[in-house]
Ligand code: SF4
């Protein structure tokens with residue numbers, strides 16, 4: 001029994017006899033299950049790999065007893081804690097030790113999903129049909145008719161039927177081994193000990209997730225002696241919770257290989273798409289505009305499929321490649337699902353301060369509602385560029401704002417590629433404003449289409465046609 | 479080979495016997511009877527053995543739930559339970575230190591705030607992500623799902639935020655770097671776990687992309703959780719450093735910093751971003767080095783060196799709990815002394831100090847720049863840590879200033895932190911405090927902030 005600590009130092013600082021005896025009530029089943037764990041760990045030679053996760057419940061102090069790695073979990077969360085440990089330390093053998101309130105009530109979500117993931121873990125579920133730690137309340141596994149402090153007249157069907165966890169777990173695809181055992185006589189105890197050991201072995205060998213339910217005695221809250229409690233489990237619990245193997249596919253199961261984290265710089269840089277080469281610059285610093293200052297605000301607005309966000313991103317990339325600062329804020333949420341989609345872009349010589357664009361220097365509107373909504377906010381001297389293919393009568397714009405209608409959709413359709421109308425728009429925007437040289441944007445397009453080079457041609461053409469469709473010049477007195 | 483002829487017989491350690499009778503039930507030969515005398519040490523009544531008929535089958539010992547109650551031993555065995563020496567005090571092994579691996583120069587990334595944060599986490603050595611989708615934080619999780627497999631990490635979409643935070647507890651307990659992305663209602667669900675993490679002293683990083691509440695609210699940006707993350711992380715005695723980024727660049731930098739601080743103090747760290755910043759794309763420079771994490775000595779693991787470690791937040795004896803809490807308070811005091819961070823813009827001669835963090839601070843920066851052009855002597859003080867509040871840097875400004883204008887997208891949560899900090903520093907009530915606030919997913923605009931400052935300067939105090 002070497003896996004038990006020689007002295008239980010954590011049990012009330014091992015004062016008096018506490019260094020050698022458990023905190024459990026006389027006859028409690030937990031002590032036996034602890035012993036099966038200790039024996040299994042020793043026999044399998046896995047002491048230096050084992051982590052036990054203690055639950056909330058009477059066995060919250062499992063860590064007093066076994067000389068293995070320990071972590072103590074919040075109520076019901078032991079399988080989640082176990083999973084987190086296992087995934088980050090795959091060589092470990094992690095035991096989630098839980099009672100019925102913990103596992104079958106408050107922690108039902110955690111156990112079901114951990115089981116269904118199938119990650120090799122060993123769950124030991126001690127079902128004694130009652131809440132022990134909090135003083136004898138109804139558990140999800142309390143029997144019909146059983147009196148508890150919260151079912152003082154006996155549990156009836158209106159309080160729910162006892163939850164048969166082993167059967168429930170056996171329904172899932174994830175677990176490789178599910179068995180229900182008991183402790184009420186010598187034969188059952190041998191089976192219980194074997195089942196606990198098998199559950200651990202399956203994890204140690206990387207086979208998969210196991211679940212062992214143990215019908216245990218809680219003499220205290222049954223208000224019985226241990227021997228009577230053993231009989232109660234045998235005669236009352238077993239008919240509701242039949243013993244035996246509920247699922248066992250362990251002979252053919254295998255979890256497969258684990259990943260090993262890499263921190264290698266090449267791998268990390270590739271993953272985050274970092275490029276060591278500097279972007280080529282084509283512009284002479286911050287664009288010359290009639291507005292002066294160090295910042296420019298642009299707004300792109302349309303409906304979901306118009307490509308307003310992509311157009312905005314092209315401009316941000318262009319600005320950053322030119323050594324400037326830039327930001328893009330998309331509209332998002334329900335509005336972006338088929339409704340209007342708009343984007344604020346700010347470009348600054350050194351640093352963008354306020355990133356929103358309440359009055360843009362240039363607006364690109366892909367449809368009439370967008371022009372109606374944002375046209376009035378365009379800054380004096382700015383431009384409102386819109387898709388003349390779909391907006392016949394431009395909305396009245398503030399004085400001093402230049403309206404630039406370009407048949408974006410028609411040009412894109414002529415190119416046989418309706419999706420490039422946003423690139424036509426960028427061409428027109430640059431043509432009209434000269435914010436950046438064409439090469440700046442063409443370089444961004446090539447960069448974005450690195451993996452689909454066939455599309456570069458049509459995009460470049462879209463850009464060129466957009467640029468040709470407009471006359472250079474910001475706002476005109478109107 | 480010596481053969482022990484005499485079969486082993488049960489030996490009872492009376493002080494460890496609880497008299498439950500399970501052994502009696504197991505013995506077919508009637509060797510075990512209920513006792514009558516109370517054991518002085520245990521206060522219980524142990525059973526009595528009379529082994530004349532005993533065949534040494536061992537079934538009684540098999541039935542005993544006490545590890546040291548009843549054991550089978552040869553006749554010569556005279557083991558004295560009380561003689562077991564106390565265990566030597568466990569000393570955790572030394573940390574395997576983190577390594578910083580230099581990165582080559584790379585051109586700036588152009589990424590949104592959540593992605594910048596995810597990249598920061600990867601560069602900080604985080605390889606274990608647990609989360610639950612919630613707008614507007616989800617893109618961060620999505621990028622982790624995309625990138626972690628290539629880096630040998632694990633990504634789990636948990637069944638709930640509750641499960642996610644507990645998976646983090648497991649991974650952090652193993653000494654690994656783990657994080658999550660969430661947003662206000664999701665963070666509320668994680669609070670139980672955060673309290674346990676603080677109690678068990680486990681380092682974890684929470685990027686909370688805050689949105690408008692209460693309840694489901696909406697997915698617009700709000701600084702709705704500042705009070706929660708500064709004051710409400712558990713049922714008392716909890717704190718975490720709260721970093722408040724304002725740019726995609728700071729989303730990366732502060733996420734990396736969050737891991738460093740989390741491990742330095744063994745405590746969760748919250749990166750409190752708002753929905754706007756999460757979605758905002760900007761220019762992001764990569765750091766000079768990435769982190770290859772080591773393994774802290776306190777990590778739980780089964781090997782003999784680490785086996786004595788325990789992660790738990792339960793301390794049954796009140797005196798133990800109090801001692802632990804005092805230890806935590808000492809840690810919070812160290813954080814408060816060492817980790818205050820803030821940025822100042824044009825504060826040098828400001829008689830109006832605007833205080834704002836997160837995206838509203840950028841709107842405020844715009845307003846300050848515009849007001850300066852009008853000749854208003856205004857500056858921006860931007861807390862980069864909301865807890866601890868950077869009061870040390872603010873005090874000299876406050877002593878010079880005539881007023882403070884707090885700008886925020888919440889119901890005064892930042893202002894409360896400011897007022898508390900000033901009050902504790904003995905500077906409460908020294909200067910009038912006005913504010914500009916928006917709610918419900920709307921950020922204060924540059925114009926509203928400038929108007930608010932003008933009103934405050936004109937002595938018309940509080941703006942709605
Ligand atoms: S209350 Fe029940 S389950 Fe808890 S220790 Fe006592 S007997 Fe065991």
Ligand code: SF4
Nearest residue numbers: 505532533535536538
């Ligand atoms: S060893 Fe067998 S016969 Fe002897 S006391 Fe124990 S159960 Fe009875």
Ligand code: SF4
Nearest residue numbers: 495496498499501542
């Ligand atoms: S089973 Fe163990 S604790 Fe119970 S009466 Fe027998 S020796 Fe004592």
